[in-house]
Amino acid sequence: MKNFFSEKTVLSIPPLIYLIALFLVPTILMVVIAFREPGSYGGVAPLIEHVNNTTRINLTLDSFKFAMTSHFIWQLFWRSVGFSLLSTFCCLIIGYPLAMLIAKSKKNYREFLLLLVIIPFWSCFLIRIYAWMIILGPQSGFTHMINYIVNVLGYPPVNLLYSSAAVVICMIYINLPFMVLPLYANLEKHDEALIEASRDLGATNFQAFLKVTIPLSMPGILAGSALVFIPCIGMFVVPELVGNNCSLMIGNLIKQQFLQTMNWPLGSVTSIIMSLSVLGITLLFVCFAVRFGGLKYANK
Amino acid sequence: MAILEIQNVSKSFEDNLVVNNISINIEQGEFFTLLGPSGCGKTTLLRMIAGFTNPDSGKIFLDGKNITNLPPEERPLHTIFQSFALFPHLTVFDNVAFPLKMAKWNKIKLVSQVEELLEDVQLTKFAKRYPHELSGGQKQRVAIARSLVDRPKLLLLDEPLSALDARLREHMHVELVKLQEETGVTFVYVTHDQQEALALSSRMAVLNFGEIEQLDTPQAVYAKPKTYFAADFLGKCNLLPAEVRAITNKTLTLKVSDILEFDLDIEEVGEIKVGGKGWYAIRPEKIKANRNMPTEVEDIFTAKATTKSYYYYGDATLYEFTLANGTKLQAMLSNLRATQPNFFDNEQEVIVSFDPQAGNFLVE
Numbered sequence: 171m172k173n174f175f176s177e178k179t180v181l182s183i184p185p186l187i188y189l190i191a192l193f194l195v196p197t198i199l200m201v202v203i204a205f206r207e208p209g210s211y212g213g214v215a216p217l218i219e220h221v222n223n224t225t226r227i228n229l230t231l232d233s234f235k236f237a238m239t240s241h242f243i244w245q246l247f248w249r250s251v252g253f254s255l256l257s258t259f260c261c262l263i264i265g266y267p268l269a270m271l272i273a274k275s276k277k278n279y280r281e282f283l284l285l286l287v288i289i290p291f292w293s294c295f296l297i298r299i300y301a302w303m304i305i306l307g308p309q310s311g312f313t314h315m316i317n318y319i320v321n322v323l324g325y326p327p328v329n330l331l332y333s334s335a336a337v338v339i340c341m342i343y344i345n346l347p348f349m350v351l352p353l354y355a356n357l358e359k360h361d362e363a364l365i366e367a368s369r370d371l372g373a374t375n376f377q378a379f380l381k382v383t384i385p386l387s388m389p390g391i392l393a394g395s396a397l398v399f400i401p402c403i404g405m406f407v408v409p410e411l412v413g414n415n416c417s418l419m420i421g422n423l424i425k426q427q428f429l430q431t432m433n434w435p436l437g438s439v440t441s442i443i444m445s446l447s448v449l450g451i452t453l454l455f456v457c458f459a460v461r462f463g464g465l466k467y468a469n470k
Numbered sequence: 471m472a473i474l475e476i477q478n479v480s481k482s483f484e485d486n487l488v489v490n491n492i493s494i495n496i497e498q499g500e501f502f503t504l505l506g507p508s509g510c511g512k513t514t515l516l517r518m519i520a521g522f523t524n525p526d527s528g529k530i531f532l533d534g535k536n537i538t539n540l541p542p543e544e545r546p547l548h549t550i551f552q553s554f555a556l557f558p559h560l561t562v563f564d565n566v567a568f569p570l571k572m573a574k575w576n577k578i579k580l581v582s583q584v585e586e587l588l589e590d591v592q593l594t595k596f597a598k599r600y601p602h603e604l605s606g607g608q609k610q611r612v613a614i615a616r617s618l619v620d621r622p623k624l625l626l627l628d629e630p631l632s633a634l635d636a637r638l639r640e641h642m643h644v645e646l647v648k649l650q651e652e653t654g655v656t657f658v659y660v661t662h663d664q665q666e667a668l669a670l671s672s673r674m675a676v677l678n679f680g681e682i683e684q685l686d687t688p689q690a691v692y693a694k695p696k697t698y699f700a701a702d703f704l705g706k707c708n709l710l711p712a713e714v715r716a717i718t719n720k721t722l723t724l725k726v727s728d729i730l731e732f733d734l735d736i737e738e739v740g741e742i743k744v745g746g747k748g749w750y751a752i753r754p755e756k757i758k759a760n761r762n763m764p765t766e767v768e769d770i771f772t773a774k775a776t777t778k779s780y781y782y783y784g785d786a787t788l789y790e791f792t793l794a795n796g797t798k799l800q801a802m803l804s805n806l807r808a809t810q811p812n813f814f815d816n817e818q819e820v821i822v823s824f825d826p827q828a829g830n831f832l833v834e
Contacts, residue, residue, distance in 0.1 A: 369521075371568050
């Protein structure tokens with residue numbers, strides 16, 4: 171009892187309450203709703219019902235059965251995974267050189283360059299997506315340029331807006347800072363002497379990058395990838411604004427189940443599928459982090 | 471033939487001339503030391519040999535081949551960094567194997583070569599460990615094994631022992647010299663530690679402001695420093711203002727600190743003229759002090775002095791005396807006697823004596 175009022179315990183109570191109220195309770199609710207029956211007018215049917223002098227408890231596995239066998243739900247699920255992986259990969263390809271550039275630039279410029287990376291956060295998420303709707307719209311110079319190239323190559327003009335490409339482009343744009351920041355934090359700490367040592371021991375510039383810089387930045391790559399992948403997979407605003415029927419993602423389905431179709435149990439089941447897949451993929455990231463460098467020498 | 475020839479190499483950063491027209495020839499199998507205070511250009515010179523920096527002018531030859539503008543990976547030499555620069559993501563074995571993998575050695579030869587090197591530095595048991603699991607001394611030995619594994623023609627060491635504590639440093643001195651003798655690889659060693667330079671080198675260069683002050687064996691540099699800086703930087707030294715009164719053949723008659731006058735034999739008169747000014751440099755341990763006039767007075771110069779202070783070092787005691795006109799004179803007296811040393815009291819009058827030939831005349 172003596173330790174109960176210690177600083178540690180007292181200080182950990184507010185975050186504990188926060189987590190219980192906003193994470194644990196909703197998760198339990200989600201799981202419970204998944205086993206209930208949909209109500210006739212949306213929401214859920216009462217748990218205990220008295221019909222003709224008999225008492226019924228309305229719990230069912232129907233929503234799970236439906237979700238597991240629904241071709242449509244799995245199509246959305248795999249599309250979400252595919253879009254998210256593609257966005258994460260593109261963020262890595264674009265973000266790595268950018269983070270490297272910032273980390274290698276002179277100390278006085280670094281903060282300014284980081285500021286440029288963060289500036290988009292100052293405006294509203296929706297406004298930034300609307301800006302992309304203009305860029306990708308049929309009237310924009312960008313679209314004209316793309317269609318000119320497409321024309322030269324001998325294909326009919328393409329419509330950029332309301333396509334899967336637009337969804338991926340916007341997800342890359344929205345999430346790029348989350349890739350750049352952890353990568354920068356990692357690359358900035360690299361000891362220049364290690365690169366010099368590898369050159370001294372016979373590695374070319376490119377070999378030094380492959381054998382030293384990349385393995386040492388693995389923790390940054392994994393952290394950035396997780397930070398991009400996880401919000402991507404649950405995205406629903408972007409496909410709704412710039413996508414078409416063939417680019418809907420699992421997040422759109424969940425939103426529809428709760429707000430339009432009002433089938434809460436099916437929405438909950440879909441949410442559970444998404445949460446479990448995010449959990450699984452995060453665990454995979456952690457395994458990678460342990461296997462390929464990262465954590466082994468993190469505490470030097 | 472010299473294995474490393476540095477010819478008229480200069481380097482400046484912005485407007486700062488860091489290395490000024492330096493030429494050095496280093497022989498095969500030498501343990502050569504570049505000694506100097508921080509900012510004297512010794513590390514820049516080393517980095518130019520390693521290929522991390524290109525000289526503004528001058529040439530560097532390794533084993534007769536011009537390597538001045540080669541990238542570091544194409545130079546058959548290695549550097550041991552002050553921070554060791556071990557790859558934290560690789561095991562000890564993979565660290566040592568790194569240069570062989572880069573040179574695409576075949577697997578079987580690679581494994582046996584790495585194992586042999588690990589045995590040489592007594593790290594066989596640690597092959598599977600990661601650098602962060604090693605002590606400072608072990609890291610140092612991995613760095614050495616990694617740099618010697620492909621038998622380079624030259625090994626550059628950039629203050630490799632400065633990260634270790636004093637005891638370990640002394641232990642590594644012995645190991646380094648042993649390793650250098652066993653492998654026969656030429657070592658170029660950079661340090662600001664004069665003890666290290668004296669103890670390890672076969673030859674050494676004293677650098678100051680990007681120029682060589684003196685290049686010779688440690689014994690010669692210590693006993694007969696050629697410049698004021700070399701005398702002052704390397705160990706303790708009494709530097710007394712002196713004037714040449716007469717020159718007969720190769721003997722100078724010096725007037726030192728206005729009150730001492732004695733003859734000094736020199737190897738070469740050179741530019742020294744009668745009336746020329748300079749310093750008389752003599753090491754504190756060459757000076758003796760007695761309460762009474764010493765008996766063996768022949769060819770020994772004596773003067774009266776007053777004790778000002780003393781510092782007890784254990785093996786020796788450093789005294790500060792003043793001569794009759796206030797000139798300060800340091801003397802290092804060995805504590806040879808079986809009993810506790812019987813120190814001179816402050817303000818006590820003593821007779822200092824030394825052999826003038828133990829010192830050196832430095833032209834201003």
